[in-house]
Amino acid sequence: MEAIIEVKNLKKVYKKRKTKESLIAVDDISFSVNRGEILGLLGPNGAGKSTMIKMICGLLIPDDGSIIVNGINTQKKRLDALRHISAVLEGNRNLYWRLSVKENLEYFAGNRGLSSKDIAEQIEGLLTKFNLKDKENELVNRLSRGMQQKLAIAVAMLADSEIILLDEPTLGLDIETSYEVRELLKSIAKGYNRTIIISSHDMDVIQAICNRTIVINYGKVVANDNVENLLRLFEVRSYKIQLGDHLTDRQYKMLVEKFPGLEYIPDSIQSTIEVDLNHSKEIYDLFDVLKLEHIPVETIDRQTVNFEEIFMKIVKGEKEYAMVYPS
Numbered sequence: 368m369e370a371i372i373e374v375k376n377l378k379k380v381y382k383k384r385k386t387k388e389s390l391i392a393v394d395d396i397s398f399s400v401n402r403g404e405i406l407g408l409l410g411p412n413g414a415g416k417s418t419m420i421k422m423i424c425g426l427l428i429p430d431d432g433s434i435i436v437n438g439i440n441t442q443k444k445r446l447d448a449l450r451h452i453s454a455v456l457e458g459n460r461n462l463y464w465r466l467s468v469k470e471n472l473e474y475f476a477g478n479r480g481l482s483s484k485d486i487a488e489q490i491e492g493l494l495t496k497f498n499l500k501d502k503e504n505e506l507v508n509r510l511s512r513g514m515q516q517k518l519a520i521a522v523a524m525l526a527d528s529e530i531i532l533l534d535e536p537t538l539g540l541d542i543e544t545s546y547e548v549r550e551l552l553k554s555i556a557k558g559y560n561r562t563i564i565i566s567s568h569d570m571d572v573i574q575a576i577c578n579r580t581i582v583i584n585y586g587k588v589v590a591n592d593n594v595e596n597l598l599r600l601f602e603v604r605s606y607k608i609q610l611g612d613h614l615t616d617r618q619y620k621m622l623v624e625k626f627p628g629l630e631y632i633p634d635s636i637q638s639t640i641e642v643d644l645n646h647s648k649e650i651y652d653l654f655d656v657l658k659l660e661h662i663p664v665e666t667i668d669r670q671t672v673n674f675e676e677i678f679m680k681i682v683k684g685e686k687e688y689a690m691v692y693p694s
């Protein structure tokens with residue numbers, strides 16, 4: 368598949384003005400994005416997602432590395448490269464706050480030199496799709512955050528660029544609006560054939576929309592794979608085993624030594640072991656140990672691990688993760 372964005376060995380260091388301390392926000396990150404792909408940048412607060420997005424859309428200059436957009440190096444031919452990108456950043460800086468919803472859409476559509484009939488049609492389509500028709504004459508600064516966010520995305524759609532960057536598109540939205548924005552993004556992703564990069568720390572958003580996810584922590588890529596693979600990788604190997612007896616201290620220590628990360632939850636009626644195993648065959652090794660120690664096993668559940676738990680495990684470095692995509 369053809370890469371539309373290639374990020375190579377990207378680095379950004381912030382220097383604190385007062386203390387002159389340096390902070391490496393993006394630390395030697397490389398990845399590529401294929402045409403038509405919806406890529407999620409997932410990471411906890413401060414991981415470096417916004418910095419990454421701002422460098423791709425030309426708002427920040429990298430300290431090292433390169434970004435190639437459609438074959439054009441953004442550092443060498445900035446404007447040529449940026450023509451292919453629309454970005455919706457935090458604070459919706461792509462909107463005019465003293466213009467109405469419709470005026471914003473008209474202004475940005477007007478920039479593209481379309482006929483007025485085409486512009487009117489496109490704007491009507493977007494107002495309906497984004498459920499903003501009854502607010503078309505409202506000034507942007509009077510809209511709710513959710514409506515501003517929807518308008519900001521609609522404006523990005525109007526620009527007709529092949530690449531759309533969205534920084535935390537559902538941040539601070541109530542559950543209902545967040546769901547609406549998520550569904551909108553899903554339909555845009557399917558129906559408009561754009562390449563989209565979404566930064567978020569909302570696992571639901573990433574899981575619902577993205578083909579592939581790059582997990583960033585402390586400025587470094589810690590996983591790069593599709594959501595299904597990440598889920599599968601963990602799903603088959605997480606077990607919850609109910610025991611018909613309690614473990615002695617010796618047995619507990621021995622099990623933890625053999626199966627690092629094993630958790631023992633003693634209870635007055637039934638005790639439970641929870642364990643993530645690196646190879647599915649290890650479950651038989653565990654059964655052998657329990658049998659030798661005469662610890663009865665009552666039930667075994669293969670756990671369904673949700674994406675949030677996986678994310679936390681990756682970020683905490685509990686799971687080594689082999690990168691599937693070469694950087």
Ligand SMILES: Nc1ncnc2c1ncn2[C@@H]1O[C@H](COP(=O)(O)OP(=O)(O)OP(=O)(O)O)[C@@H](O)[C@H]1O
Nearest residue numbers: 381382390392410411412413414415416417418419
């Ligand atoms: N202008 C700046 N000056 C100094 N440090 C900064 C600046 N912008 C970001 N940082 C720091 O760089 C690191 C990465 O920040 P960034 O905003 O890229 O992370 P993020 O993953 O987008 O997190 P969040 O979801 O909280 O926005 C953080 O430690 C942040 O405090």
